[in-house]
């Protein structure tokens with residue numbers, strides 16, 4: 401199953417080099433996840449590469465796992481309709497999983513790295529979210545709370561969309577940033593992102609980050625409610641939450 405040769409390593413290295421030089425400009429993404437838990441990572445690609453072979457590369461054992469592979473502790477699934485493939489890793493252990501990984505594809509024999517990260521499994525992750533999947537209705541609101549460890553209190557905190565890498569920065573009043581996203585930071589252990597006036601196109605993968613540590617969140621926006629039952633329930637829960 402481990403398939404690589406010298407040429408491949410060469411291209412991988414070139415790919416990583418290009419990737420780091422162009423996309424990441426020096427900084428590195430560290431995805432922090434809880435011991436024993438699981439994580440899903442989105443790998444976006446250009447729509448024109450819909451039919452290309454894509455894979456998840458692990459630097460730990462230099463293995464490539466191609467799309468539409470489902471194993472007990474690893475799934476790599478292509479979602480061409482969304483121009484991404486997702487990688488889910490389960491039963492995380494730091495001894496086994498800590499390391500560098502890349503989303504990549506082969507185009508005319510060359511490896512193109514589209515995303516790279518360092519996975520760090522921790523008993524108390526540096527950055528975490530209560531749920532990595534949230535959903536809301538068109539026109540409604542959604543809020544996501546991101547927790548960070550004490551060492552990250554003074555780091556730059558952001559809420560970003562994977563697809564275009566657009567970010568909202570905590571504590572920075574920037575009138576050109578969209579007022580439909582509000583972020584409040586308790587200055588101690590978490591910040592909360594409130595997204596109002598949801599649109600169907602807001603669906604997709606986001607991440608919250610503190611410094612170089614991040615955690616992905618999937619947002620699902622469904623069509624507006626026709627009836628009133630759910631909106632009453634929704635309002636009721638929002639009322640309860642606002643009382644806390």
Ligand SMILES: *[C@@H]1O[C@H](CO)[C@@H](O)[C@H](O)[C@H]1NC(C)=O
Pocket residue numbers: 471472473490491493
């Ligand atoms: C999946 O992870 C569990 C827990 O670490 C381990 O016991 C099991 O052998 C793993 N399965 C495979 C197929 O590697």
Ligand SMILES: *[C@@H]1O[C@H](CO)[C@@H](O)[C@H](O)[C@H]1NC(C)=O
Pocket residue numbers: 467468477478479480
């Ligand atoms: C992977 O599965 C998706 C549907 O889940 C399908 O659209 C896609 O063509 C498959 N890709 C490959 C390479 O088999």
Ligand SMILES: *[C@@H]1O[C@H](CO)[C@@H](O)[C@H](O)[C@H]1NC(C)=O
Pocket residue numbers: 572574575576577
């Ligand atoms: C304000 O936001 C815009 C768009 O996100 C960005 O280009 C600009 O650099 C930001 N300005 C400051 C002062 O942060």
Ligand SMILES: *[C@@H]1O[C@H](CO)[C@@H](O)[C@H](O)[C@H]1NC(C)=O
Pocket residue numbers: 576577578579580597599
């Ligand atoms: C803010 O977002 C709303 C809805 O998502 C959009 O209609 C509007 O154009 C955005 N404004 C800016 C300045 O990006």
